[in-house]
Amino acid sequence: MIFKRSPRGTAPVEPVTLKILVAGGFGVGKTTLVGAVSEIKPLRTEEALSEAGRPVDDLNGVPGKHTTTVAMDFGRITLREDLVLYLFGTPGQDRFWFLWDELATGALGAVVLADTRRLEDCFAAVDYFERRSIPFVVGVNCFEGATRYPAEEVRQALDLDPGTPVVLCDAREKESVKEVLIDVVEHAMAVGAAAREPVTT
Ligand SMILES: Nc1nc2c(ncn2[C@@H]2O[C@H](COP(=O)(O)OP(=O)(O)OP(=O)(O)O)[C@@H](O)[C@H]2O)c(=O)[nH]1
Numbered sequence: 160m161i162f163k164r165s166p167r168g169t170a171p172v173e174p175v176t177l178k179i180l181v182a183g184g185f186g187v188g189k190t191t192l193v194g195a196v197s198e199i200k201p202l203r204t205e206e207a208l209s210e211a212g213r214p215v216d217d218l219n220g221v222p223g224k225h226t227t228t229v230a231m232d233f234g235r236i237t238l239r240e241d242l243v244l245y246l247f248g249t250p251g252q253d254r255f256w257f258l259w260d261e262l263a264t265g266a267l268g269a270v271v272l273a274d275t276r277r278l279e280d281c282f283a284a285v286d287y288f289e290r291r292s293i294p295f296v297v298g299v300n301c302f303e304g305a306t307r308y309p310a311e312e313v314r315q316a317l318d319l320d321p322g323t324p325v326v327l328c329d330a331r332e333k334e335s336v337k338e339v340l341i342d343v344v345e346h347a348m349a350v351g352a353a354a355r356e357p358v359t360t
């Protein structure tokens with residue numbers, strides 16, 4: 160194949176591609192978030208919630224939910240000409256935990272979505288990323304009717320490290336989600352840079 164020389168001899172811009180996970184409890188808005196920002200038709204693996212699953216699918220706090228993610232969501236967003244994010248949404252239910260390690264491989268960072276009415280549902284995701292030292296931000300998905308708590312209060316309730324960002328967002332709004340994603344990338348870069356700094360004794 161013959162490659163054309165780019166104008167004025169500049170090298171073509173090869174975008175950096177980064178993998179970001181979108182995690183959190185059941186029905187917190189992960190699939191919604193990926194769909195809100197993806198510039199490609201998002202890949203979804205939704206299955207209908209059935210009668211058979213009723214004993215294990217805790218629908219408290221998520222009335223009107225008829226489907227659930229059974230493998231993953233996948234989407235892509237170009238944040239800048241030279242920066243593309245691949246988004247991987249995790250399944251929210253405990254019985255799909257076995258998929259998480261596969262999805263987390265090679266991830267730069269993660270968004271842990273939280274609903275303040277069911278904050279405990281995101282504890283497992285917070286633990287997962289803390290244990291593996293994967294940088295994450297907590298995105299509080301502000302559902303209508305849910306009490307708004309200051310980010311600092313959410314940080315304390317989740318017992319987060321002081322450096323872990325907590326941002327309020329709306330998983331349905333593209334611009335809101337983009338801000339959360341920029342926060343993840345900046346946070347992960349800052350954590351990576353700090354880890355590379357030489358230790359002075
Ligand atoms: N009001 C409101 N509804 C939302 C918001 N985000 C998601 N929803 C609704 O909440 C429901 C659950 O959203 P999903 O995106 O399927 O949640 P999920 O986290 O992917 O769910 P699982 O994959 O089953 O864990 C859907 O009916 C959405 O329309 C939000 O920010 N505000």
Ligand SMILES: [Mg+2]
Binds near residue numbers: 190191232248250
């Ligand atoms: Mg989902």
